[in-house]
Amino acid sequence: MNLGKFPYCKKCNAWRVFAVLAIVLLALPFVTDALLGRGWVRIADFALLYIMLALGLNIVVGYAGLLDLGYVAFFAVGAYNYALLSSPQFGLHWPVWVVLPLGGLLAGFFGVLLGAPTLRLRGDYLAIVTLGFGEIIRIFLNNLNAPVNVTNGPQGISMIDPVQSGGISLGSTQQVFGITLPSVHLYYYLFLCFTLLVIFVSLRLENSRIGRAWMAIREDEVAAEAMGINTRNIKLLAFSMGATFGGLSGGLFAGFQGFISPESFSLTESVMILCMVVLGGMGNIGGVILGGVLLVLLPEALRNGAGPVQQWLFGKTLVDPESLRMLLFGLALVVVMLVRPAGLWPSTQRRRELSDDDDDVVKQELESVYGSSK
């Protein structure tokens, strides 16, 4: 089978690129563990989780152009679904193969529930409604411990079952082919599989009939409708598809953490995921992945760097490192957007659409059709 050329590097052989990538990704937890310590493997796990979330939101914001400020609500639905169905809370311990898909479906259903009445709204009105929806879900989770205790309120749910199947639990160290794999490594590979699945689905969606319909709606809704696109259904599909990814990652999060509380699903989280999508480059899968990795790694790197650097510069800790780290993070958001308003790695299609130079556009089109070599 010939995969052809790798899309981002016309001269490279696709198989070779993929082989190198696969080795790097497979070796990553061991290398990180040896060089930086176990904590950073955990951070890598979270980076993968956030990449899944960002790719889910990318469908809504990047492809369909609908600004969603309450995306974390779907994450919460998936997480609580997992937590309630496999923890001592109700004494239920359903198998993970039922709970995870159920979480995705449930989140997708909530997406439709939110989308159906509100998708007539445009732009910023939609933004505030989704924001309100996110807050509503969070407040319910926070308060559904009385009169009937469902969510255990602000204390959250603990002792959630780890992801396990057929007697093998990812919550404890396992031996595979004579290699000892601690729990964080196991979750890394699990999340990697799911992330690859989400990337694959996103890639296929992007070039499908549905994906092109989403982009048509993003660029001009009226024109899209005139071309015969059922804008309401297609927008609903974007909402529920994004929500499903969110619900799926929510379930994985609950299994990984073993503990969840409403605090993990605040507006700040929605905003953070949106930042990943926009900062990386809306609508471009590579950009969104880059944004996700950066925004998970940057605060962690600053957390470990802010204190010692101050010690080294001034001889003592002048400013609370926690504040300093978020301060620098905020500054980074501003500076990156000022320098690259379309994101770090914008989608080529959008760049082509926004380009003023017609000759350039024609050249790019020809290149994309016939390849750059003469």
Place this chain on the structure above:
Amino acid sequence: MDIFLQQILNGLVQGSVYALVALGYTMVYGILGLINFAHGEVVMVGAMVALTVSQLLLATGLPPLLVLLIALMVAAAACMVLGYGIERIAYRPLRNAPRLAPLITAIGVSIVLQNLAMIFWGREYHAFPQLLPNGLHTLGGAVINDVQLIIMLVALLMMTGLMLLVHRTRLGRAMRAVAENPSAAMLMGVDINRVISVTFMLGSALAAVAGIMVSANYGIVHYYMGSILGLKAFTAAVLGGIGNLRGAMLGGVLLGLIESLGAGYIGDLSGGFFGSNYQDVFAFFVLIAVLIFRPSGLLGERVAERA
């Protein structure tokens, strides 16, 4: 009956604060089509500056009312500089950028302001000094204190002043022209950049006043107070129809009333199932319901169709 009246009064007080902050959101939105997410933090900075100034001045033994006035002036001036700076640094360079880019810089600015405040003023709750007399008045069975009366009065005054400014002065006409069509306004000789800067400064001054009102009412200042207040005020602006000044006022007062009535009666309405901790849910449900039937808010005329 007196509980009902009490909730109405509380709602009006809360609503006038929301209205003042909502005006800042709606003015910027009307002119730039941009959600100024950092506006809530401007409110917080206003309250913090007023706190520091009044603490310093009270130590010198000046009369409290004078202290309040000076604190108000300093806070308003500081917020105007801040608003001008935010627009200059974070929004102006991105005026022709993709629509979501300034949203992210706004979020960045708001994170920066919040953490700067945390560094300067610390994480703890500060007690706001009592600068106004706090006599209690009974009004048909409901109780209201002087601070609350003054809040409503000042809010009314500020809003009237703003309406006069926007509808009766040259500057106001320029603002309305830029909101209607920036390029046409520019061709008519309006200095767009100046108008936008002034809009940001006006909104920030209102925010400073609102910040002092909240702190005086609750007696507490905190570095985190801006975000939730900003969120509520933004909701209020959308409820009334964002970009519309009267809408922001109406939305603010309505949201205040909905919240306090919701908190007071939601328990009875749901047979004791929902407590007053669901008051925010109630407010957002009303918002969603209103937007379903009037997609551009209560007083909004046209739906912004910016890509």
